[in-house]
Amino acid sequence: MTIAEPLQVIAQDGSVPGYTPDLSNEQLLHCYRTMLSVRAFDDICMKLQRSGRIGFSIPNRGVEACQVGAASALEKTDWIFPSYRDFGMALYHGVKPVDMMHNMFGNDRDSARGRQMPVHFSFVEPIHFVSISSPIGTHIPQAVGAAYAMQQRGEKHVCLTSFGDGGTSSLGFHSGMNFAAVWKAPVVFLCQNNGYAISCPSEEQTASESYAIKAVAYGMPGVIVDGNDLLAVRKAMLEAVARARNGGGPTLIEAKTFRMGGHSTSDDPTRYVPKELVDAWAKKDPVARFERFLASRKLWTPEQGAALYEACVAEITAAVTEAEATPAPALESIFSDVYATIPQHIRRQGQAAFDLAARKGDASTGGGKFPL
Amino acid sequence: MPTLTLVQAVNDALKTAMRRDKTVIHFGEDVGPKGGVFLASDGLTKEFGKSRCFDTPLSEDGIIGTAIGMAMNGLRPVAEIQFQDFIFPAFDQIVSEAAKLRYRSGGQYTAPMVIRTPYGGGIRGGLYHSQSGEAYFCHTPGLKVVVPSTPEDAKGLLLASIEDPDPVLFLEPKALYRQVKGEVPEGFYTTPLSTLRTVRTGKDVTVFCYGAMVPVCQKAAEQAAEKGIECLIVDLRTLMPLDEEGVLEAAKQTGRVVVVHEAPRFCGFGAEISAMIAENIIEYMEAPVARVTGFDTPFPNTLEHHYMPDARRVLDAIEHVAKF
Numbered sequence: 001m002t003i004a005e006p007l008q009v010i011a012q013d014g015s016v017p018g019y020t021p022d023l024s025n026e027q028l029l030h031c032y033r034t035m036l037s038v039r040a041f042d043d044i045c046m047k048l049q050r051s052g053r054i055g056f057s058i059p060n061r062g063v064e065a066c067q068v069g070a071a072s073a074l075e076k077t078d079w080i081f082p083s084y085r086d087f088g089m090a091l092y093h094g095v096k097p098v099d100m101m102h103n104m105f106g107n108d109r110d111s112a113r114g115r116q117m118p119v120h121f122s123f124v125e126p127i128h129f130v131s132i133s134s135p136i137g138t139h140i141p142q143a144v145g146a147a148y149a150m151q152q153r154g155e156k157h158v159c160l161t162s163f164g165d166g167g168t169s170s171l172g173f174h175s176g177m178n179f180a181a182v183w184k185a186p187v188v189f190l191c192q193n194n195g196y197a198i199s200c201p202s203e204e205q206t207a208s209e210s211y212a213i214k215a216v217a218y219g220m221p222g223v224i225v226d227g228n229d230l231l232a233v234r235k236a237m238l239e240a241v242a243r244a245r246n247g248g249g250p251t252l253i254e255a256k257t258f259r260m261g262g263h264s265t266s267d268d269p270t271r272y273v274p275k276e277l278v279d280a281w282a283k284k285d286p287v288a289r290f291e292r293f294l295a296s297r298k299l300w301t302p303e304q305g306a307a308l309y310e311a312c313v314a315e316i317t318a319a320v321t322e323a324e325a326t327p328a329p330a331l332e333s334i335f336s337d338v339y340a341t342i343p344q345h346i347r348r349q350g351q352a353a354f355d356l357a358a359r360k361g362d363a364s365t366g367g368g369k370f371p372l
Numbered sequence: 373m374p375t376l377t378l379v380q381a382v383n384d385a386l387k388t389a390m391r392r393d394k395t396v397i398h399f400g401e402d403v404g405p406k407g408g409v410f411l412a413s414d415g416l417t418k419e420f421g422k423s424r425c426f427d428t429p430l431s432e433d434g435i436i437g438t439a440i441g442m443a444m445n446g447l448r449p450v451a452e453i454q455f456q457d458f459i460f461p462a463f464d465q466i467v468s469e470a471a472k473l474r475y476r477s478g479g480q481y482t483a484p485m486v487i488r489t490p491y492g493g494g495i496r497g498g499l500y501h502s503q504s505g506e507a508y509f510c511h512t513p514g515l516k517v518v519v520p521s522t523p524e525d526a527k528g529l530l531l532a533s534i535e536d537p538d539p540v541l542f543l544e545p546k547a548l549y550r551q552v553k554g555e556v557p558e559g560f561y562t563t564p565l566s567t568l569r570t571v572r573t574g575k576d577v578t579v580f581c582y583g584a585m586v587p588v589c590q591k592a593a594e595q596a597a598e599k600g601i602e603c604l605i606v607d608l609r610t611l612m613p614l615d616e617e618g619v620l621e622a623a624k625q626t627g628r629v630v631v632v633h634e635a636p637r638f639c640g641f642g643a644e645i646s647a648m649i650a651e652n653i654i655e656y657m658e659a660p661v662a663r664v665t666g667f668d669t670p671f672p673n674t675l676e677h678h679y680m681p682d683a684r685r686v687l688d689a690i691e692h693v694a695k696f
Contacts, residue, residue, distance in 0.1 A: 140437070149445040
């Protein structure tokens with residue numbers, strides 16, 4: 001059994017043989033701008049982390065087309081269960097960079113009020129971008145449960161759950177895929193195969209001939225797409241989303257891509273990624289490919305691209321200014337949101353912490369740096 | 373008022389909840405047409421249809437993971453884990469996900485759900501059908517842990533758990549499923565979580581217990597009374613969040629405390645009660661706190677009656693603290 005060759009729409013030279021656009025020029029430019037915004041957010045966060053102003057970040061260079069192409073196939077009433085390398089999906093649907101930046105700084109306007117590490121976003125508007133947790137694959141069956149609720153109410157919504165190649169080895173991938181197929185739940189499973197789970201290469205992750213083929217055994221379609229081709233990802237997603245909305249059940253999409261940076265700001269990929277591989281993938285840069293496509297439609301010049309990127313940088317720089325000036329969460333935030341109502345033992349512990357702070361002053365900021 | 377067994381009261385609670393709220397659904401392994409291995413969900417699929425009470429694939433991680441997603445998105449799932457011993461593949465979902473969702477999203481996402489599971493020994497179930505794992509879960513902020521010991525409480529506490537906005541682990545003492553019977557009010561009512569139940573009053577020794585240990589302690593207290601020792605028995609009912617003030621008040625009344633549970637002793641729930649008393653009301657105490665618990669060994673099969681606290685062991689502890 002073999003899964004077909006990766007679906008491609010935009011050739012490396014930017015041409016789109018046989019492609020009939022289903023997006024307006026304005027929508028195409030929105031996709032492009034979102035990819036630039038991801039890149040600008042990344043570039044700025046990397047500098048913030050290296051200069052010690054934030055503790056941690058997760059680079060996205062190289063995988064922008066997966067995120068934006070996938071998000072473009074969803075409606076605002078659909079739900080996204082993201083991994084930690086998916087925030088382009090949130091940006092595409094209108095989450096404001098400043099609301100993401102509040103999380104990067106862990107300040108009081110962060111939706112998690114500084115309780116989570118950076119890049120662990122949570123949004124309910126303008127789309128459900130479900131609170132990210134660090135353990136791998138746990139969100140996959142949750143997406144299936146949320147989709148079951150949609151199905152049970154007769155809604156035509158879908159859940160997208162996104163994970164990496166490493167995620168396919170997790171408990172949650174197996175249970176999520178199995179439950180979704182049995183229930184014919186309206187879910188799309190998006191495996192962004194970027195070649196490495198932190199440092200573990202795919203050949204040490206699975207003996208399967210692809211990740212997509214795993215779908216066959218669960219009883220659902222599996223497809224492979226060129227993950228650096230925004231329109232190919234979108235095309236595969238549109239088919240999967242339509243199938244899910246119409247009661248046809250789940251689909252597994254494997255998007256083949258490559259992360260051009262470390263797993264996180266704490267990672268040094270030169271220790272495990274051969275330079276030739278990086279060089280080869282650099283030539284397939286998803287943003288540059290989309291630019292060539294836009295240029296072929298007279299929608300892009302290098303000057304326009306540079307100006308748009310600078311506009312993204314300006315927006316995100318303003319977000320940094322605002323987020324950095326926003327105060328840290330109050331001490332109270334440690335003790336709230338554990339339960340709907342604060343129970344007596346937590347209330348007592350909180351009161352003791354407030355009293356101690358009043359008597360002896362605040363705790364000094366630890367030297368905690370993540371990690372190692 | 374009808375007289376029901378504890379498992380019938382659980383069944384009654386599920387039916388009551390599902391009749392009044394169509395978002396309540398129940399699922400797990402073999403809970404559909406079979407009605408669950410203990411018949412707790414008997415008749416639910418017939419009355420409410422397959423979309424509201426159904427069998428799942430055999431995956432505890434999948435059961436709890438999907439329940440969390442359902443709870444996030446408007447349903448009130450009641451998930452059954454067939455035996456508490458089988459819950460551990462779902463430990464990550466319970467501890468890292470359900471329990472932390474509200475906290476990590478600032479309340480944007482929550483998991484109002486109930487995990488029902490039979491726990492404890494006394495059915496010759498050996499290592500893997502007998503465990504009492506409450507301590508693992510009581511150590512998890514964001515989770516509630518409830519243990520009924522009577523049919524009336526089983527129904528009232530389960531209905532309260534289903535109504536609760538936070539995830540609840542509902543531990544059902546399987547040894548009592550058919551062993552205890554009692555009058556159970558018809559229709560909807562709730563027994564508030566985080567409240568204690570005074571099982572018996574007495575001025576000499578306070579006994580804290582829960583679940584299947586409650587009738588054991590009652591028997592021990594009767595035997596103690598014959599020897600002139602009157603016990604106050606408190607059924608903790610909700611272990612997390614515990615009514616700590618109520619516990620301290622009950623301990624102060626006698627100054628002599630015995631804590632009883634089936635679970636192993638080390639880092640068990642009794643250790644928390646003991647520490648709480650030592651930290652807060654040591655000046656009221658006439659004797660060291662005594663713990664009667666399972667041993668710090670895996671749960672044995674043939675000799676389970678030696679492993680589980682019985683009236684003999686509880687009485688011994690009561691006598692010890694009474695004459696200290």
